[in-house]
Each structure stands twice: as C-alpha cells, then as structure tokens.
Amino acid sequence: MLLKFALQEFIEDREFQNLSETTLTSYKDTFKQFEEFCTSKEIVNVNDVTTNTIKSYINHCRKLGNNTTSTNSKLRRLKALFNHLVNEEVIKTNPASKLSSSKEDIKIEVFSDNQVKQMLNYYRRIKKREKSFFAYRDYTIIVVLLSTGLRQTELTHLKWANIDFNYYTLKVFGKSRKIETIPLTEKLVKELASYKVYCEQTFGKDNLNDYVFTNRQNKPLSANAVQNVFKRLSKIMNFKDVRLSSHTFRHTFCQRCIQSGMSTFAVQKLMRHSSISTTERYAAMWGNDLAEQNDKYNPLNNLEV
Structure with a gap:
C-alpha cells in the first residue's frame, strides 16, 4: 500500500x-x-x-x-x-515498536508575580487608547487563564452559557470531551460580567456571540488566533526566561495553588488531571517552594520547645 x-x-x-x-x-x-x-x-x-x-x-x-x-x-x-x-494486516510488524521515547528534561516554566503585573498593566494602559477591544479581550483572557488554569482548547470553546454568574461556577469541556464543573472566584465573576456588558455594547445585545472570546468580526477565536495573541505580547514583553503561552499560565495557576498549601486532591480537581499522580509530579517539582512555605508556616514556629 x-x-x-x-x-x-x-x-x-x-x-x-x-x-x-x-x-x-x-x-x-x-x-x-x-x-x-x-x-x-x-x-x-x-x-x-x-x-x-x-x-x-x-x-x-x-x-x-x-x-x-x-x-x-x-x-x-x-x-x-x-x-x-x-x-489491518497491511504490514506484518510495526517498525516503530522497538523504539523507545527519549528521556525528557522536565522544566516547567511559570510566570513571576512581576511578569503577570507587567502584562496586565500593559493592557490596562492601551485599553484607554485606540485598541480598546483587543486590549480588553486579551486582558480578560489572561485573567481567566490565571484564575482557572484552563487549557487553550477549553478557553476557545468557552461559552457564556457555561458560566453561572449566580453560583460562581464554570462548566468546562475538557480532555476526552468530559464536562466538569469548577468554582470561580467572586473577583473573576465580576471581571467576566463587566466584559460581557462591554461585548454587548460593542456588538449589540442581540448579536452577542455564544462564545466568550471572539475577534473584531464577532467570530469565535481559533486556537491559532490565541497563539498569535501571545506571540504579539511576547515581542512586547520580551521575557527572557519564560515562554509566553496559554500553557505557561496553566502551570502558573497550578504552582500558585500548590504554594498556597492547597491539598493535592483539590489541585487535581481544579486542574482536571485524570490521575492524581500527574498532580503529585507537579508538587514534587516545586518541592523547594513547599519547603519555604513549611519554614514560614510550620506550627513549631510559634511554640516554645
């Protein structure tokens, strides 16, 4: 064949x-x-x-x-x-069967607090100028990614109907097309509510797209379009030590959850990892950070022993 x-x-x-x-x-x-x-x-x-x-x-x-x-x-x-x-009996043996995967150097990139502030401040500044739609949309994308750890495909598939503004929850269509519900913070719900009003004013309330994030023609953003957003931002920010991508925001969300002392089980549910062993690997990577948290909050710190 x-x-x-x-x-x-x-x-x-x-x-x-x-x-x-x-x-x-x-x-x-x-x-x-x-x-x-x-x-x-x-x-x-x-x-x-x-x-x-x-x-x-x-x-x-x-x-x-x-x-x-x-x-x-x-x-x-x-x-x-x-x-x-x-x-299918097209060939007798698999020529790739004896090839093993190469060992990967595990290096998970995350944003520093200062880098996050730089990105948000940049969009706040240009929101007041001529590119208000793109600035507001891209600002909201970053806020959503930082607050939820959504995957890029989950972000592009996000619809207004998935957001419960009363009960502060979000339905996510994740890997394997499973529907999962995650909690939202009050701060993020307010940001999304304000952005929705802005979109209604921009496109007309009757013309509001089902999808949360659209282009200027009111069509849903593709994965490629989101990647281009971060490529443009990357050139402006010029961060030397971290790649600017939606997955880096996801890693940053995960790291902050672990550093805050959140349980591995809770992090697994928020990240929607299919196996808790995946979450445990992340926790192990930031072991030094956990050690710092332990030094800071250990119960013995306030006891005379």
Whole structure:
C-alpha cells in the first residue's frame, strides 16, 4: 500500500472513532511531515518504511528544533499508525515498536508575580487608547487563564452559557470531551460580567456571540488566533526566561495553588488531571517552594520547645 493511502486510511479510522478535532489535527500535521520526509528519501510504499527510517525522521525533527517532548509525541503517533496497519494486516510488524521515547528534561516554566503585573498593566494602559477591544479581550483572557488554569482548547470553546454568574461556577469541556464543573472566584465573576456588558455594547445585545472570546468580526477565536495573541505580547514583553503561552499560565495557576498549601486532591480537581499522580509530579517539582512555605508556616514556629 502507498504510504499516502495508509495515512489517509488511519485518519479516516480515527474520525470514525470520533476523536477530537485537536487530536486529529496533531495526527495530520505529523503524518504530513513524515510523508514529506519519506518522499525525500524516495520511500513511497508503507512496506518500505523501516525502523531506521523512523529513527532518521526523529533525528530530522530534532535538527529542525523540535524538543524532546515534541519528538516523543510524534513517535507515539507513528507507533499508533503502524499498530493500526498491523491490525489491518497491511504490514506484518510495526517498525516503530522497538523504539523507545527519549528521556525528557522536565522544566516547567511559570510566570513571576512581576511578569503577570507587567502584562496586565500593559493592557490596562492601551485599553484607554485606540485598541480598546483587543486590549480588553486579551486582558480578560489572561485573567481567566490565571484564575482557572484552563487549557487553550477549553478557553476557545468557552461559552457564556457555561458560566453561572449566580453560583460562581464554570462548566468546562475538557480532555476526552468530559464536562466538569469548577468554582470561580467572586473577583473573576465580576471581571467576566463587566466584559460581557462591554461585548454587548460593542456588538449589540442581540448579536452577542455564544462564545466568550471572539475577534473584531464577532467570530469565535481559533486556537491559532490565541497563539498569535501571545506571540504579539511576547515581542512586547520580551521575557527572557519564560515562554509566553496559554500553557505557561496553566502551570502558573497550578504552582500558585500548590504554594498556597492547597491539598493535592483539590489541585487535581481544579486542574482536571485524570490521575492524581500527574498532580503529585507537579508538587514534587516545586518541592523547594513547599519547603519555604513549611519554614514560614510550620506550627513549631510559634511554640516554645
């Protein structure tokens, strides 16, 4: 079977399984790059793909600047592809089966309090000038991410109907399309209520989009549009030690929760981690911070012993 047809068949199978659009896109992007790489090596038949072919592809991705997390993700997708082809009896063995993921250097970036203040102050300043819509929208995006730890896809799918302004809760459509409810602080509810009034004044109350975050044409923001928001802000802020992205806001939310002394169980629920072991890894990363908190709040501090 031609490689291009094998890739197409796999995508159609995953569409039939009703995978999320985000997951499908990640498969498509990897397969497009892999097919182009194979074509450059004059490999067009799926039976001609060897373990060395996949190794060379992963090394090629590294040379392009892909980090270990990215190359491991691409390897997982290729393993899934060839497992499918084995099950369909297109090939006899999976050429990726003996390849192991590379060890990842775990470094979780978070924003400092000063960096957060710089970003919010920047939007406050330009809100008063000509770009008020973009400034108010992007300011609200940051406030929501900082206060909830939402994932980027959860942010772009956020609708006004998901927000309960009376009971201070938010329905989140997270991974695996599970619906989960998380609490909101009174401060965030007030910010969202004010932003909603602003959107009604900008677009008209009868024309308010179902989605919370839109572009100037009142159409829902795409994931790519959110990424562009942070790319523009990154050039302005010029932070040297941290990447400006929605995921960094999520990590910052998680770190602040852990540093505040919140229980691991509570952090897991707020972050919507499927396993508490994921939350525990985050807690372990910020062990030094927890030690500082312990030194500050330990019960023995106020006792004569």
